Amino acid sequence: MLVAIGTKNKAKIQAVKVACNRAELQETIDFVTYDVASLVSAQPFSDEETCLGAINRAQAALKKGNATIGIGLEGGVKWQGKQLYLCNWAALATKDQVFTAAGAQIPLPLDITQQLLMGVELGPIMDAYAQQEDVRQHAGAIGIFTDGLIDRSEMFEHTVLMLLGQYRYNLKQ
Numbered sequence: 296m297l298v299a300i301g302t303k304n305k306a307k308i309q310a311v312k313v314a315c316n317r318a319e320l321q322e323t324i325d326f327v328t329y330d331v332a333s334l335v336s337a338q339p340f341s342d343e344e345t346c347l348g349a350i351n352r353a354q355a356a357l358k359k360g361n362a363t364i365g366i367g368l369e370g371g372v373k374w375q376g377k378q379l380y381l382c383n384w385a386a387l388a389t390k391d392q393v394f395t396a397a398g399a400q401i402p403l404p405l406d407i408t409q410q411l412l413m414g415v416e417l418g419p420i421m422d423a424y425a426q427q428e429d430v431r432q433h434a435g436a437i438g439i440f441t442d443g444l445i446d447r448s449e450m451f452e453h454t455v456l457m458l459l460g461q462y463r464y465n466l467k468q
């Protein structure tokens with residue numbers, strides 16, 4: 296089976312590969328990756344927008360790849376009262392269905408929130424904050440703020456498993 300992934304981000308690709316192999320959907324699973332448009336803001340600011348970005352990526356990847364399933368992962372931020380949280384969404388598209396799952400959410404520090412409100416994307420903010428290159432492709436904000444206990448790939452792996460589980464359950468109905 297062919298799985299089309301709607302990103303070139305290393306942490307996201309790794310998450311999809313590990314989860315697909317763990318879910319044992321089929322004996323042979325091939326992967327193809329595409330840099331597709333999320334069709335939402337570069338920095339989504341709500342659960343709705345972040346989820347829509349994941350769905351758009353999954354559907355775009357599916358179309359490009361002539362694959363069995365397309366997977367899209369999107370990171371964003373959302374308000375919970377007066378506190379800004381990191382949020383993460385994942386979507387799996389087949390030619391006639393879409394499955395979604397929400398990932399981890401943790402509060403963001405005030406100085407990070409202030410920069411986001413000024414219009415800076417979380418990617419560059421995290422690089423400056425952690426004094427590391429390309430945090431978004433490695434630990435991610437989740438890795439930095441959990442002191443390395445859960446990195447971005449591991450976090451998305453869990454979310455992708457929730458997609459694959461729903462897909463597998465649906466096949467059995």
Ligand SMILES: O=P(O)(O)OP(=O)(O)OP(=O)(O)OC[C@H]1O[C@@H](n2cnc3c(O)ncnc32)[C@H](O)[C@@H]1O
Binds near residue numbers: 307416
């Ligand atoms: O190449 P793509 O697939 O677009 O991956 P990305 O790292 O840009 O991730 P998203 O577009 O899903 O995330 C939207 C923005 O939020 C940033 N972001 C989201 N989650 C992050 C995280 O855990 N660590 C660092 N930056 C993050 C990201 O760099 C973007 O600026």
Ligand SMILES: [Mg+2]
Binds near residue numbers: 337
């Ligand atoms: Mg992006």
